[in-house]
Amino acid sequence: MSLNTPSRLEKILKQGNLAVTSECGPPRGSDPAAVTSKGALIKDHVDAVNITDNQTSTTRMSSLAACIHLKQMGIEPVLQMVTRDRNRIALQSDILGAASFDIHNMLCLSGDHQSFGDCAQGQNVHDLDSMQLIQTVRLMRDEGKFLGGDNINRPPKMFVGAAANPFADPFEIRVPRLAKKVACGVEFIQTQCIYNLDKFERWMEGVRERGLDEKVFIMAGMTPMKSAGMAKFMKNRVPGMDVPDEVINRLSGVPKDKQAQEGIDICVEAIERLRECKGVAGFHIMAIEWEEKVPEIVERSGLYPRPQV
Amino acid sequence: MIIADKKPIQEIIDQVKNYERILVLGCNECVTVCEAGGKKEVEVLASVLRMHFLKEGQERKIHERTLERQCDHEYLEEIRDVVDQYDAVLSLACGVGVQFTAEKYLTTPVLPGVNTCFLGANEQRGMWTERCQACGECVLGKTAGICPISRCAKRIMNGPCGGSTKGKCEINAELDCAWQLIIDRLKALGRMEDYEIVAPIKDWSTERAGGPRKVVREDVQV
Numbered sequence: 001m002s003l004n005t006p007s008r009l010e011k012i013l014k015q016g017n018l019a020v021t022s023e024c025g026p027p028r029g030s031d032p033a034a035v036t037s038k039g040a041l042i043k044d045h046v047d048a049v050n051i052t053d054n055q056t057s058t059t060r061m062s063s064l065a066a067c068i069h070l071k072q073m074g075i076e077p078v079l080q081m082v083t084r085d086r087n088r089i090a091l092q093s094d095i096l097g098a099a100s101f102d103i104h105n106m107l108c109l110s111g112d113h114q115s116f117g118d119c120a121q122g123q124n125v126h127d128l129d130s131m132q133l134i135q136t137v138r139l140m141r142d143e144g145k146f147l148g149g150d151n152i153n154r155p156p157k158m159f160v161g162a163a164a165n166p167f168a169d170p171f172e173i174r175v176p177r178l179a180k181k182v183a184c185g186v187e188f189i190q191t192q193c194i195y196n197l198d199k200f201e202r203w204m205e206g207v208r209e210r211g212l213d214e215k216v217f218i219m220a221g222m223t224p225m226k227s228a229g230m231a232k233f234m235k236n237r238v239p240g241m242d243v244p245d246e247v248i249n250r251l252s253g254v255p256k257d258k259q260a261q262e263g264i265d266i267c268v269e270a271i272e273r274l275r276e277c278k279g280v281a282g283f284h285i286m287a288i289e290w291e292e293k294v295p296e297i298v299e300r301s302g303l304y305p306r307p308q309v
Numbered sequence: 310m311i312i313a314d315k316k317p318i319q320e321i322i323d324q325v326k327n328y329e330r331i332l333v334l335g336c337n338e339c340v341t342v343c344e345a346g347g348k349k350e351v352e353v354l355a356s357v358l359r360m361h362f363l364k365e366g367q368e369r370k371i372h373e374r375t376l377e378r379q380c381d382h383e384y385l386e387e388i389r390d391v392v393d394q395y396d397a398v399l400s401l402a403c404g405v406g407v408q409f410t411a412e413k414y415l416t417t418p419v420l421p422g423v424n425t426c427f428l429g430a431n432e433q434r435g436m437w438t439e440r441c442q443a444c445g446e447c448v449l450g451k452t453a454g455i456c457p458i459s460r461c462a463k464r465i466m467n468g469p470c471g472g473s474t475k476g477k478c479e480i481n482a483e484l485d486c487a488w489q490l491i492i493d494r495l496k497a498l499g500r501m502e503d504y505e506i507v508a509p510i511k512d513w514s515t516e517r518a519g520g521p522r523k524v525v526r527e528d529v530q531v
Binding site for chain 1: 462463464465466467468469470471472473474475476479480486489492504505507508509510513
C-alpha cells in the first residue's frame with residue numbers, strides 16, 4: 001500500500017475499510033463553539049469531517065478557519081473549496097494555508113451559484129472550474145509547483161477529492177464526467193445525496209464497466225430526511241436532487257412525530273444495501289443541522305467502531 | 310450584435326432635467342436592430358420627454374438625430390457644427406457610442422439613454438439572448454459551437470455542473486444548460502468522444518481581467 005499523503009482518510013480507504021465521513025456547516029458568525037460542538041457529537045464515529053465552503057452561497061465562517069478548529073480538537077478535516085469565490089491566487093494560497101496546519105484532505109467543487117444565497121448581487125469568479133482545481137492541487141502536491149511554474153517550499157500533502165452527482169442531467173455523461181475527474185487526478189469522490197438507489201446502482205455499473213472504481217474511492221452520499229416536508233423540498237427545490245415518490249410516501253405514511261425516525265431508518269437501510277454495491281468504498285453522511293444523529297446511523301449500519309489507523 | 314435595453318424613463322428624466330437644450334442622438338447599427346436606440350426609439354423618447362416637460366410647465370428644446378454609427382469618427386463628425394447648440398446629448402447608442410461621442414465633444418455632457426447588456430442575437434421577436442462575452446480567445450471549435458463562457462452561469466469549462474436538471478440551469482428553470490446544449494450538439498456531430506477531453510485552465514488575460522484591450526492590425530493600417 002503506497003500512501004500519497006499523511007491523510008487518515010487515505011489510509012483507511014487504502015487499507016480496504018469502508019470509510020465514513022460526515023460534514024459540518026460552519027456558523028453564520030464567529031463563535032468557534034458552533035463548529036467544535038458539532039465536531040464533538042461525531043468525533044468518534046467518523047474518520048474525517050468535511051467543512052462546507054459557504055454552502056448554498058450563504059456567507060459563513062470560512063471553511064479553512066473551521067477546519068483548523070476541528071484539527072485542533074483531534075478531528076481530521078476535509079477542506080471543501082469552491083471555485084466560485086476565489087481566483088487561482090487565492091485558491092493556491094488557501095491550499096498552502098491549510099497545509100501549514102497539516103490539513104490533508106480537500107474536496108474540489110464549483111459551488112452553488114451565488115443567486116441562491118445572501119449575496120445574489122455579487123460577482124462570481126470561476127477562474128478555474130472544479131476539474132482544474134483538482135489538477136492544480138495535484139500539481140502543487142506531486143510536482144511541488146505553483147500554477148505559475150515556481151517551486152513550492154514544503155508542498156501541500158493533500159488527499160484530493162471531488163463531488164459526483166449521479167442524478168444530474170444528462171445521465172449518459174455522468175460516468176464520462178467521473179472519468180474526466182479521474183483523469184484530472186481525483187483520488188476520492190463523495191457523491192450527491194442518494195435516495196434513488198436503483199439509479200445510483202445503474203451509475204455504479206457504468207463506473208465499474210470502465211474500471212473507474214479501481215482508480216478512485218467512491219463514497220456514497222447519505223442525508224437522512226427529517227420529515228416528509230424536507231423530502232418534498234429536496235425533490236422540488238434542490239437542483240440535481242433525485243427523490244423518488246416512494247421515499248416521500250413512506251415518510252408521509254407515518255405520523256409527523258415519527259417521520260424523523262423513519263428518515264433515519266431509510267438512511268440506515270440505504271447504507272446496508274449500498275455497502276454491498278461493488279465499488280462503494282465508504283459513506284459520506286451529511287446530516288444537515290442534525291449531526292447528533294450521525295452516531296446512531298453509523299452504529300446501526302454496522303460501521304462502528306471505526307478502524308484505528 | 311450589441312444588445313441594449315431601454316432605461317427607465319424616470320432615470321432618463323433625472324439625468325436630463327437640468328438641461329434646456331437636449332439632442333437625442335440615435336445610432337443606426339446594433340441598437341436599431343434590437344429596437345432600443347434607433348431612429349424610431351429616438352422619436353418616441355424625444356416625444357415622451359417633450360410631453361413630460363410640457364406637463365411640468367417647462368419648454369425644452371429637444372431635437373432628434375440618428376447617425377449611421379456612433380462608434381466611428383466619420384459619422385460623429387456630422388454633428389460637429391450643431392453640437393454646441395445643445396446643453397447635453399442623450400445618446401441612445403451602446404456604451405461604446407456614448408463614450409466615443411463624449412471623447413469627441415469634450416465640453417458637452419453626453420448621457421446614456423440605454424443600458425448596454427451583452428453580445429447576443431435576436432432569438433425571437435422581442436427577445437434577445439447572450440452568445441458571447443468577448444473573452445478574446447475563442448473556444449467554440451472545442452465546445453461544439455456553443456459557448457460555455459457566455460452561456461453557463463458559472464462559465465465552467467468542463468461542465469455540466471451538478472445543478473443541471475432536465476437540460477436547464479440551476480439558477481433558472483427557463484435557462485438552457487449550456488453543457489446540455491454542448492453535449493446534444495457533440496452527439497449530433499458524432500463527436501461524443503471529445504467530451505472527455507479536459508479543457509485546460511484558461512488564460513483570462515485576453516478577457517476583461519487583462520485590462521482594457523486593443524486590437525492592432527498593421528495590415529489594415531494606413
